[in-house]
Amino acid sequence: MTDFDELAKGWDDDPHRVERARRAADAIAAAVPVRETMRVLEYGAGTGLLGIALSDRVREVVLLDSSVGMIETARQRIVESGRANITAQVGDLTAEPWAGEPFELVVSLMAMHHVPDITLLLTRLHEATVDGGWVAVLDLEPEAGTYHDxxxxxxHGFSRGALRRAFAAAGYSHVCVRNALTTEREIGGELRSFGVFLATAQAERPPDDG
Structure with missing residues (x-):
């Protein structure tokens, strides 16, 4: 398993990660109706690069990650950014559901491929979202297993079919998966590009017959 606590302090030193988060924020804003009244959750936030990139477009951003080291670094980044509408906390929705106020938008960047049960994760994200709220997930297109050690x-990435089935099983509707951007990683001394998809969906719930 990757030791994210150990990697946290130098995580943002990679300019590719910073640029990827900026491009991801732009892709999300182009795909879903991001509004300045929205409360947003970034799941698997790491140091909060995506959430910080979105924070000037929304009312509030909550960064959530299971790594204590990443959240400590995220809190430093929040202070450095001077933004008062961002908070960060340690948490893992696959271990326990969200217990606070729900969100109008949930986002995630390059975190889902680390989660064994993506249907459980998407179900927990669905539960953490208001009726009619949005989820926007960016992660790896299918790859041959070279992205990680x-x-x-x-x-090793997700096929379109697997994504649509997982989102549907979690209760989402209006699922759309599209090419979004590329991410770079050095493999064997060579810089390689990997495709990143953007999957968006709405958390619509059936009427209460009771």
């Missing part, structure tokens, strides 16, 4: 136990 040997022994990586997560997913």
């Amino acid at each position: 040997p022994g990586f136990e997560g997913h």
Whole structure:
């Protein structure tokens, strides 16, 4: 498993990550109706690069990550950004559901391929979203297993079919998956590009017959 606590302090030193987050924020804003009244959750937020990039377009951003080190660094980044509408906390929705106020938009960047049960994760994100709210997930297109070091136990990207089935099983509607951007990583001394999709959906709930 990747030791994200150990990697946290130098995470933002990679300019590719910073640029990827900026482009991801732009892609989300172009795909869903991002509004300045929205309360937003970034799941698997790491140091909060995506949430910070979105924060000037929305009312509030909550950064959530299971790594204590990442959240400590995220809090430093929040202070450096001077933004008062961002908070960060340690948490894992696959371990326990969100217990606070729900969100109008949930976003995630390059986190889902680390999660064994993506249907459980998407179900928990659905539960954390208001009726009619949006989810926007960016992650790896299918790849041959070279993005991570040997022994990586997560997913080597996601096919369109697998994504649509997982979102539907979690209760989402209006699922749309599209090409969004590329991300770069050095493999064997060579800089390689990997495709990143953007999947968006709405958390619409059936009427209460009671």
